[in-house]
Amino acid sequence: MSEQPFKSELLKTLQARGYIHQITHPAELDAAAAAGPVTAYIGFDATAPSLHVGHLFSIMTLRRLQQSGHKPIVLMGGGTTKVGDPTDKDQQRPLLDDEQIATNIASIKGTFERFLTFGDGPTDAVMVNNADWLDRFGYVAFLREFGVHFTINRMLSFESVKLRLEREQPMTFLEFNYMLMQSVDFLELERRLGCLLQMGGSDQWGNIVNGVELIRRVDQKPAFGLTTPLLATASGQKMGKTVGGAIWLNAELRSAYDYWQFWRNTEDADVGRFLRLFTDLPLEEIARLESLSGAEINEAKKVLAGAATRLLHGAQAAETAARAAEAAFEQGRLSSDLPTVEVNAAELEAGVMLAALAQAAGLTASRGEARRLAQGGGLRVNDQPEPDANRTVTSADLVDGVVKLAAGKKKIVLVRPV
């Protein structure tokens, strides 16, 4: 994105903090945003019961929008999830039924409430579900109303479609319709709520442009699209998959401690960028933190972890996580703030096989994995590497009332008899 002197608070902020990849009509959008509150939306799938770190980019974009005095709409894809977005997928994904989708949406909702203020005010966020309108269309009605505005020629030229065709992978007609549905979403939101901006990841560019053009053609109204850069770490890894799976945003799937650790382990080269994107810290402060070098940059990582965790899990959880980390990593002592797993006291008295205990504590997926880990020197009991996962752990191993188990240096669990 070339440097442009934006006038609106919104675009100035988004640009300064690194949110902009492409904009359909930069000057027009800038003028609209400078003139008054703009209503904008981002769509989210309902394929899982929780969002993950990959979605955070979009959530934060909506947050910036609201902070700049505009109105965010969270669009839940209750209707489109039933079709499945083919973008960036190399194969069709399993179709979910209405009940699963409703459950997922309910489970996801709380996350947004952490980042956005919902309500009825002019800049309050609202959540809508596209099943509300998509489900009501009959096939013929849908085709007659919207099908005439899309040409196959154009749809075939889209990156996501070309990719499938080139790789000789099937793309069903159902999936092919996804982009129509997403365009209709935008049109529907424009009509219902006066929404004139759709945002999303850069992979959504094609889908977004379609919606923009549909509105401009059918309603002769201004409409804009804005995409954010693809989020990857400085070393090119896709973000969100680290220590054993996805970094979920729901606390019951991924503890605040883990979340804090995720940010703490950011690569040096990413610290500044992540601070700008995922925290509310002022830019001058970030510039200072970013300029730290060598081991000092660890201070910036702690600030990042603290601020990011505070946003999602609250100040107290962030504080607790920071304290636990400090105790475990910097002072090498136990802290009751570390994640704790309870075991039956009588069983521990009798002795439990270490491999079984590691599995029960969630450190490994199976006993076999625990054994392999132990052989490789990665399993620790009370900070002592334990090569034999078949040994039994008993109450004799209790130190200050707990047994400290660690898989590697970062995954630590306290086992407490109850």
Place this chain on the structure above:
RNA sequence: GGGGGAAUGUCCCGAGCGGCAAAGGGGGCGGACUGUAAAUCCGCUGGCGUACGCCUUCGUAGGUUCGAGUCCUACUUCCCCCA
């Protein structure tokens, strides 16, 4: 409608004369070195058992064989060519 090909370790890509828990990558995890970083090097990467071992895996269902990812039959899905 006819002909030819393909589906492999449930993260991905991919080799596999009938003896295979199945080559090799990538990714992930662990160790060393560091700063809870990156880069580099090393190890691990189906489940269960303390163990000689047992069980489950190569699109699905059958069959041939002492033995099948490998051969045969049917089915499913996909690709290519001809109509």
